[in-house]
Amino acid sequence: MIEKGSTAHSASSGDPTLDRRYAWAEAALKDGDAAACVEILDQTLAQAYHFTAAWHLYGLAQEALGHKEEAATAWRQCLTLDPNDHFGARLDLARIGAMAAEDATSENFSGTLFDAYAERFDSHLTQALHYTAPALLKAAMARLCDNAGRPFRFDTVLDLGCGTGLMGEAVRTEAGFLAGCDLSPRMIERARAKTRADGEPLYDKLAVAGLTAFLTSRPDVCADLVVAADVFVYLGELAPAFAQCARVLKRGGLFAFTVQSHDGEGVVVGVDRRFAHAEGWLRRRLKEAGLTPIAIDPASTRQDRDVPVPGLLVVAQKG
Numbered sequence: 001m002i003e004k005g006s007t008a009h010s011a012s013s014g015d016p017t018l019d020r021r022y023a024w025a026e027a028a029l030k031d032g033d034a035a036a037c038v039e040i041l042d043q044t045l046a047q048a049y050h051f052t053a054a055w056h057l058y059g060l061a062q063e064a065l066g067h068k069e070e071a072a073t074a075w076r077q078c079l080t081l082d083p084n085d086h087f088g089a090r091l092d093l094a095r096i097g098a099m100a101a102e103d104a105t106s107e108n109f110s111g112t113l114f115d116a117y118a119e120r121f122d123s124h125l126t127q128a129l130h131y132t133a134p135a136l137l138k139a140a141m142a143r144l145c146d147n148a149g150r151p152f153r154f155d156t157v158l159d160l161g162c163g164t165g166l167m168g169e170a171v172r173t174e175a176g177f178l179a180g181c182d183l184s185p186r187m188i189e190r191a192r193a194k195t196r197a198d199g200e201p202l203y204d205k206l207a208v209a210g211l212t213a214f215l216t217s218r219p220d221v222c223a224d225l226v227v228a229a230d231v232f233v234y235l236g237e238l239a240p241a242f243a244q245c246a247r248v249l250k251r252g253g254l255f256a257f258t259v260q261s262h263d264g265e266g267v268v269v270g271v272d273r274r275f276a277h278a279e280g281w282l283r284r285r286l287k288e289a290g291l292t293p294i295a296i297d298p299a300s301t302r303q304d305r306d307v308p309v310p311g312l313l314v315v316a317q318k319g
Helices: 016-030 034-047 052-064 068-081 089-095 107-128 133-148 166-174 185-193 211-216 239-248 279-289
Strands: 154-160 175-182 205-208 223-228 249-260 267-269 275-277 291-298 311-318
Touching: 016 034, 016 052, 034 052, 052 068, 052 089, 068 089, 089 267, 107 185, 133 166, 133 249, 133 291, 133 311, 154 166, 154 211, 166 175, 166 223, 175 185, 185 205, 211 239, 223 239, 239 249, 239 279, 239 291, 249 275, 275 279, 279 291, 279 311
Parallel strands: 154 175, 154 223, 175 205, 223 249
Antiparallel strands: 249 311, 267 275, 291 311
């Protein structure tokens, strides 16, 4: 899950003895002995202050002991050592209320996470997590198009955070030109390997890029549909993405996406380290971007430990 490379963001201290201590500390925390984990890491970090992985684990152990201030200090040290945040320290800070959730997006953490996940992504999502976002989004768009008397057909579709192409597979027959982006090179490799019934590539264009950067590279009013299936659970502040979606959409174009939700206000990071966005917050951000919601429906797109995860399915239109 953690990208290999320099010790600034790897799971190694550069010293095999200290790495073994880290493994013992990790095992102690897994066994429920957070105090032992802290004791081992105190010794380890005294000799390897640069050991980012150890600081992250130290924060988790301090949190388990109920020491939130100490946990926050450890995760801030992670960010000092690794500003690109390959360990998701921002998510942990937001999760305990030590950072605003809107500021906690960590694209590097998401990218490395999904690189490691790519090979088993499709089977794990559909079988273990009962993932249904593509089917739910397609059904909602078909219903809305039918009610509006417009064809369920889109000349140009942009699939944000396309992963291995599950959403692309769902809308390929309704799309003329289909382009996708994802932070994970390995996810893009899997999507690139998929084909249509006639043997042609599933996607007409694929890019390794964050979704806002990808949208920024697209021309004005170039798309008829922008879709984001379970992608915004990895982004806190959505205003930049919404603004770019509004810019690239043609008049009457649709923006369809799913999110995890919660009953409170604003944006929070849950224990699963995913963002949950409140309905009122989403409505405000869409309005600010010049997008009009035409459907905001409760929808659970996956399960966590056999329990449906609360969410919303949103379809908005460019005026």
